[in-house]
Amino acid sequence: MGIDKINKRLHDAYGGQVRAEDKGDYIVVTGRLKEWKDIVAACGMCVQKGKKNRKKHVVNDIVFEGGSNPGMRMPGLRDSSLEGAAPDVLIIGGGISGASIARELSRWQLDILLVEKEADLAVQSSGRNDGEVHPGVDLRKGSLKQEYVLKGNRMYDQICEELDVPFRRCGQYVGFTQWRYLPVIFLYVLEKKYRCKVKDTRLVGRKAFRRAEPELNPDFKFAIYNPGAGCVCPYGLTIAYGENAVENGARISLNTAVSDMEVKEGIIQCVHTNRGSIYPSLVINAAGTFAEDVAKMAQDRFYSIHPRRGTNSILDKKAGHLVRSISSVRTMKKTTGHTKGGGMLHTVDDNVLVGPDAVETWEKENFATEQASIDRVFAKQKGTSPGLTQRDIITYFTGVRAATFEEDFIIEMGRRTKNLIHCAGIQSPGLTTAPAVAMDVAAMAVKALSSQKEIKPNTGFRPNRKGIPRLRELPEEERDRLIRENPDYGVIICRCEEISKGEILDALNSPLPVCTVDGIKKRLRPGMGRCQGGFCMPLVAQIISEHEGIPLSRVKKSGTEAVISYGPTKG
Template identity: 60%
Template sequence: MRMDMSKCNRKLNKQFGGRVRASFENDCIVLRGELERWPDVISACRTAARKYSRIHVVNDIVCPEAQDAPMRRPSFTDHTLEGAAPDVLVIGGGISGASIARELTKWKLNVLLVEKESDLALQASGRNDGEVHPGIDLGKGSLKHKYIRTANRMFDTVCKDLNVEFHRVGQYVLFGDVWLKPLIRLYCLWRKYHDGIEDTVLISGAQLKRKEPLLDPEAKFAILNPSAGVVCPYGLTIAYAENAVQNGAKVSLGTAVLGMEVENGTIRAVHTNRGTLYPKVVINAAGVFAEEIAKMADDRFYSIHPRRGTNSILDKKAGVYMHSIASVIDLRAQLRAHTKGGGTMRTAHGNLLAGPDAVETWQKENTETHPESIRVVFDKQKKTLPRLSERDIITYFTGVRAPTFEEDFIIERGRRTKNLIHCAGIQSPGLTTAPAVAIDVAQTAADMLSEKMTVEKNPAFDPVRKGIPALREMDEAQRAELIKENPDYGVIVCRCEEVSKGEILDALRSPICVPTVDGVKKRVRPGMGRCQGGFCSPLVTQIIADYLGVPLSEVRKSGEGSVITFGKTKTPEGGGEA
């Protein structure tokens, strides 16, 4: 394949005066040169990229400003995985990796998932709004579109099997200009007949008011996508991984891929901080680091440009303002931005959520929050929901998306490296598409392995994950029954979210034990409420210490070094005199 770069280079010359040049190499558009500022790098790469194209932009532009910190990795090394030879190695414990690992256990395969962080879903998969998208904004021809409808329909079954909270609440897109209605009607028809997004309907301002009385009173009409829903994004990721483990997969946290040996287009060995692995097939689900993994595997044909977004979580008291997902659309802004511009929604757990924004960054792991993000989102979303108030905020968090310049997923076999599958460029609606993508990727891996070995279905595969009971949601008879079996279910530790000691111990005994305050918080919610752990964090810390049989000062909030206390008072460790 050849591609003429002259037109592209003319544009680049015009923009950057010859400082950047595109060339067509190995079926990729490679950009080289030097630009001072990161926004210019983004702009140059976008100039060269075509939306949804399979020919990707590879960014080799030198940018002095964009010096990212080295990838965070565990500080320790050991040999616990030395010499392991899994049939499939999945790199990355986000929603993609976890769901792929689970689908792989439908075959009799030796599956190993490695995640460098101390828990699953610690990056983008745990730092998004949890919307299950209807696909209304996706055009034919993209992988996003290919998967969205199938995947959206899978959520009822998947979440039931995996015991994850999911509510198909619908999404409203509000319009204030009545003259737009015929255009939007045409748009919906186009989506229906051209793109197969069939459930979308237009409703009047009066109908909207009946369904969601507190949304923008000036809305003249709205698009309603009944198939949209809300799910707990980290809950789903953890559930997938736990079900994978139940079905025989192995999950190794605190395990970072540091290098690979590639011979004749085949990955022979994968080096990690816990030993060298010899996998037959490698799946790259490394999120913002997918490009680095591709490079290690000698198969880099795309670039990831991180884009951060911040969401705010509001008190459950504000959660009653609405039941669904909603946003007011400013069409002009929509055409420019690479996000649906955020919205407001009631989360799967009943909080109100506002966000996210979208800011280009070179920092792949910087999840700091900034006041501007909150301001931008609230300025915009107060239009959607006039009652939205910063005063109700209980927390906010930033996630970093992992888009390519083509703004589509990359789900395919390695182009040069044979035993590799990429599941990269996963950004919104990647949480929604995960169940369908995972089936495809697992099938591809099974097909690859079938070329060398017999791959049999796993007759013992059990799709059902027994979750931890959430007692606050049960009726009293059910609750009393469980307390009778285990009195710890009657001891409330977290008052805001009504979490019992029994549930916390269940989290610690779950298939993937993450004995940190955040690990427990993500699984059963102590500390997620309005006091943000003010009352319960010492209690939870103590329960973890007792469970592990370690001093309190060894219990961490999350990653290595995130200890909560420094030791006993009146001792040198604690800072006092012995």
């Protein structure tokens, strides 16, 4: 579609308030609008369809009159610990993309530095998703998403075994309640199986479906089934990637935000952070919702990110019988927005997760959960499992996805800045694709650096990480042996999740320790049970205080400014 036709469509829709301009390798949209949904729709009108236009992106420069962007939250920490650092590779972003890339690059003799603005890895999108390892059945053929999800899904068994992370191929069902949809769905399954290469896609009848999932909607007549779908703990996997990268020589600097860059003649010379200026040979932009901001600093902005919120609810383990797999109901109604539609997932930790929805937002770090989102998801998923009730919710969370207007990934070298790699637009199914994306990005980085010096393999690379023993899952004899060797394993701190003091001390002594209550929570799950930390949080804080030799008032919940207590009230 030519630019004149695009502008005619924009004029018809918005009366001349918005205009598009073709910049060669991208289209920039300018103007002024009061509604964010109109901005998203206007930019969506400018997307060029077809594989040949896959690299022609849309940049949003429309002024939003209905709100203001609060900007990126900066860490409270200020020091010069990174001043003058000159790594071979600087990775910006500590989500699943950045952590997996760091681990893949550690296979080579390189100085690798990953910076993350939060107090831990996987605090934003990578720690706020449902943990599904997608089969790829609902992705467009020819997209980077589809290409990488097929590769990444197949890698999960080996990756999780190497990193000692729980992973389960639980399968995915998409159920239909009306027989009249069967002919269309039959053709859809054939297309996905043979043309799109999602080879495990099949149809199952009502009896087989009910045998596998007896608590789901009895009105389901048939379902699309993908046995290769699975689930993993998203933040657990991200942390495992990060720990293995550190074990193999990479450095990770938390509470470190990029604020600006110096670029000269298409080369990033210097990257400024709150902890000093860094002088990298190569920069990898894996900054999630802030990838566009990083691209702008690097003078290589040719795409835009439009954030999309999604809310999930976590149910008490007593509701685990509702679903054993990943299941959802599907109608033939046209949905609004780009979403996999949400569903119900039995997690690797035996909770049931319900969601997410998809809501466009201009705020990149608005993680507030709205009751309307929960109501909307539960109303739909009641059609999946009639026994679903909000009374079983023990907690909920909202994540913000980093969508481009093309709804696809951007994985390529910088177009105007030579020592830059973009790993952007990584929204769902980014968790699934991470192992495959990391391999390709690492290969791109090694190739780029090879023009400057010889890059040798890291002969000491160790792919296997030994995780913290999960005592509640061990045979009784093994638990007894560990307790005899270390009595701290016999001191239960979290009753809901059966987490011991010994496990908490192991986390505090891990390759990537994060000495906050939430840091321990993400590594071991104390505080994730029914009481949500009501019993164990003070005990966890006390253990951190004693281990670090700091007053209890200095133990933080999460970041440097997340205060739990200000001091004793007595004595």
